[in-house]
């Protein structure tokens with residue numbers, strides 16, 4: 001059966017069928033992207049993210065109310081001095097329709113990814129490395145679908161892994177190390193037959209899932225906004241917003257201009273900000289992230305500390321910023337904390353620290369004149385509502401199945417992980 005989309009490599013122009021394909025079969029480095037047969041966006045009658053299934057690489061759905069919501073800001077807009085500020089909110093805020101129970105836009109990525117696995121991965125089990133938010137989103141999705149998932153996190157992130165539905169579908173591996181160590185262990189696991197990497201930025205279901213924030217905004221505003229503001233660690237959300245905007249241009253009903261991307265990182269760990277401001281496509285570790293370990297330990301929002309983001313690759317962050325006339329911002333901890341506090345007072349919901357970084361960047365962009373007072377702005381609040389979820393929902397902690405050292409033998413661990421996954425199936 002022909003699927004309703006193909007995958008395109010922007011480097012060589014080759015088009016391929018999707019078999020949970022994460023990269024160009026000819027070996028190009030560029031990010032492959034989806035090309036949907038359907039060029040106009042119709043909103044489906046679904047409660048959450050799957051109302052945008054026209055432009056998601058899936059055929060089926062998952063019953064979940066989690067999806068993006070867009071609303072016009074009054075209090076924060078007045079505070080910052082904007083007349084046309086829109087908030088894209090991915091988190092828990094029932095009064096606004098926000099039903100992302102794990103409280104970050106990672107759930108918008110996890111939902112279509114799990115459907116894509118079901119439809120294209122031929123029975124293999126997904127392995128996800130995470131610093132917390134991604135892992136929690138996949139745990140919740142595993143709980144909803146009954147599909148197994150292997151989640152690998154650094155030991156100190158284990159408290160961030162919970163679901164609002166009890167589940168035994170998660171095989172949790174904790175690594176005595178940092179996020180980079182967890183990634184290495186997850187990569188090792190994926191060399192074992194039957195386990196596949198989730199893929200991060202290379203996974204089109206993740207990007208197009210995040211892209212629904214832009215789609216929801218365009219449908220709500222009736223047009224593509226002039227500006228898009230987000231805090232980034234990998235920058236995948238920025239790439240996704242650009243790709244979604246290109247599809248909206250192709251649709252023709254939402255305007256004829258791409259939004260400018262305004263992407264922020266949390267100082268002192270700001271590798272993409274430095275490379276971009278130096279006009280470079282490459283991140284030079286010694287210049288752009290000196291003392292990486294210490295800088296990562298010092299930031300307010302640690303979900304923004306990716307050491308190898310898809311910045312320079314074809315179709316990556318550099319290309320997205322270039323195509324949209326975008327900018328990058330460096331936000332200090334204190335600025336972010338102040339912005340988060342202000343937001344909570346003005347709009348009435350608690351923010352993920354990463355979202356607070358985005359609010360601070362918006363303030364910088366307006367003060368520097370990069371965003372005009374009358375411009376239509378989409379502020380992506382990528383996470384929030386943790387307090388409300390804690391008040392209103394039961395949260396079940398995910399217990400580790402394996403605690404390992406960074407130098408664990410991947411083949412041995414892989415066999416044990418697979419054994420456990422099959423035992424529970």
Ligand SMILES: *Cc1c(COP(=O)(O)O)cnc(C)c1O
Nearest residue numbers: 232233234235236237354382383
């Ligand atoms: C992962 C994450 C980000 C950064 O997203 P990328 O686009 O992948 O860099 C921002 N905010 C929250 C809440 C996140 O969990």
Ligand SMILES: [Zn+2]
Nearest residue numbers: 009012024028
């Ligand atoms: Zn190619």
